[in-house]
Amino acid sequence: MFGCPSRSSVLLVCLLIYSLAAQAQQDHGPQRVPVPVPPSAKRASSAKKDRSGLPPVPTFKDIAKDVGLRFRTQLPPKHIT
Numbered sequence: 235m236f237g238c239p240s241r242s243s244v245l246l247v248c249l250l251i252y253s254l255a256a257q258a259q260q261d262h263g264p265q266r267v268p269v270p271v272p273p274s275a276k277r278a279s280s281a282k283k284d285r286s287g288l289p290p291v292p293t294f295k296d297i298a299k300d301v302g303l304r305f306r307t308q309l310p311p312k313h314i315t
Contacts, residue, residue: 298304
C-alpha cells in the first residue's frame with residue numbers, strides 16, 4: 235500500500251531528527267558559572283621579598299651563532315619513497 239518512501243520524505247525526516255538532536259545538545263551543554271578567587275590566592279603585597287639567601291637565577295647565553303649553528307623556521311617537505 236505505502237511501498238518505498240520517496241527520497242524527499244526520507245531526507246525531510248532525517249533533517250528533522252538532526253535539528254531536534256542539535257537543539258537538545260545546545261540545551262543541555264556545559265554552562266559557565268563564575269568561580270570566586272579565594273583570598274589566599276590573591277597577592278598580599280607587591281613589595282619584593284628578600285631572597286638574598288637563595289642562589290641567583292642563571293641567565294641564558296645564546297652561543298648558537300658563535301659555534302656556527304642556525305635556526306630554520308621552515309623545514310623542507312618530507313618525501314615518501
